Amino acid sequence: MRAPTILSEENHWLEISFEGDFSTARTFDCGQCFRFGPLSDEIPLPPADCKNAVSGIAYGKQVAFADNGIHLFVYASPEDFQTIWKQYLGLDADYVQANQQIQRALTGASRQHMQTALEASRGIRILRQEPWEALCSFIISQNNNIPRIRKIIEALCREYGEQITGGWAFPTPDALAGAGKDAIFSLGAGFRASYIWEAACKIASGAFSLDQVQNTQIYEEARELLCSLRGVGPKVSACALLFGFNKTEAFPVDVWMQRVIDTRFGGKLDPTVFGNWAGLAQQYLFYYERCAACG
């Protein structure tokens, strides 16, 4: 595949050409990340033909993204684009091939539905978030709704994250271990506070290694490692692996996805038919059901 290319730079906005599709709106609205929203007013507007500009904080930096349906626009330095955001957005992955694999995986009515979901979701990218942020965020996400998840995460960042231009970085495991579980509870995290704090302590002390999860190539082994943490079960581990550890074969099933499986696939859907791109297929099906199908 063709490598993404910086075409121009204006007002700190980079214009990027790349292969495949990219939808800023769908990528940042499909529930995979919690720290992006409408463009902050401290950031200059992208070129006039852009829609759906978003900004947020990841990898300890404020960043913004937009697109005009043809090219992608990134508010960042060219160096950061090459070393961080290109990978973050999955522009180095072959989504053309991924979509082909997803479309060919099924037959009959199932194949037809997958096709419909893909078209409605075209341009969603699986973001490659930081492992700790993804793990912590999806621990918080359990039995919870998105506005409240965002609120808890922002409180954690404001209280325990490093201050940077435009806000606060996601707090390190060290910082949250030092905070204590009562302090995390008092930010509104509820019963998840002890899960967050225990995970932070294990990672800060070296008793648990995120690098080991990252480097474990056998999916089931990586999943078991994560599930050894309290508060991390099948759903949370799948989300963390998909969004934070670049394990694109992860296939998170929450109540919505179970409903999709029951109503659209007769109660049976084997994620392994999508090979290493099961997680992308899951995002298409999930987004279609939650956002696109219901208008």
Next chain:
DNA sequence: GCCCAGGGAATCG
């Protein structure tokens, strides 16, 4: 197996 644990959103009556 069953209930419970924050709390805000969604849905119901």
Next chain:
DNA sequence: CGATTCCATGGG
């Protein structure tokens, strides 16, 4: 409007 339900996981 108020009341109820939802949510993913672990512990009692």
